[in-house]
Amino acid sequence: MNTAKRYLRAIYLVQQTEDGRASTGAIADALDVSPASANEMIGKLETDGLCTHEKYRGVDLTDEGIVHAREALGEYCILERFLAEVLAVESFREEADQLEPVINEIVAERLDTIIDRRPVCPDCFDPETGACESLEVDLEARGDPGIESDADAD
């Protein structure tokens, strides 16, 4: 997933949490980047017509920005659910965050063919927990194709 899409997803989720415009600081925190980096990308998204940004008031996605943000959120949900359901990864949220830059949308669409994603996705995504509300997996029953060096993930 490219950087712009990750920003759109983050802005969308922050707007949901804050029930209004998203502050640059909250967006930077969500993505673990500096406010300067966040400002730079927000400027690019605004140039592309995907959001509006008013100083001291924050960022608001345009209708087109919301469409792209929801697509990005859906792709992220696919990755989380794939890791949890198919690979039985216990720390699926953390690993989804780490791996998503390498998972392109066409790869996500293919992985989507073997997971049990809800039709309401991505509306079932909980911005507070960073995961799908309906994602409950019995990891032990699935049998994790283990990776010995799990501690390396952090």
Next chain:
Amino acid sequence: MEGAPVSQAALSSDHQLARLLQIGVVLEELAEARARRNAVNPELDGEFRTVLRDAAEESATHRERLDALIERLNAETVPFEQIEHLVGEQYEPADEFDGVLYDQLCSEATAYKFYDDLIAALAGTDARFTVDRHHVVETLRSIRAEEQAGVKQITDLMETTE
């Protein structure tokens, strides 16, 4: 939508490399399972069914090559039977030649894109791995080249049947 280049931060440990290779294995298993199912579609002519059987064999070979890398990272692969079962749960056979062609093209193109991004991520990281990075990249490049040839084979078939 245009965006900044993909971040390479996803690849900084043996663990992450092994996980991405496991995803590669799943993509190959998906391709193999779907090609095998499509290959027994009686609506298709014998020549195309042979193409699908060959593609399934190629996916199996790719999976074995990825498995070898995963094993050297002290990780486990994803059993083919598990993915074959999941494919079976969701699979709906295409009832037209074009649908099967498109499905096969999707398998080849998806795998190609995945390896392309993984190779780029390896090129963009300074992380040190237990396995020889050069060997991993050469293996992935070789598999990517075969996926690219697969894409060409299917697009050529599409053009000749138009």
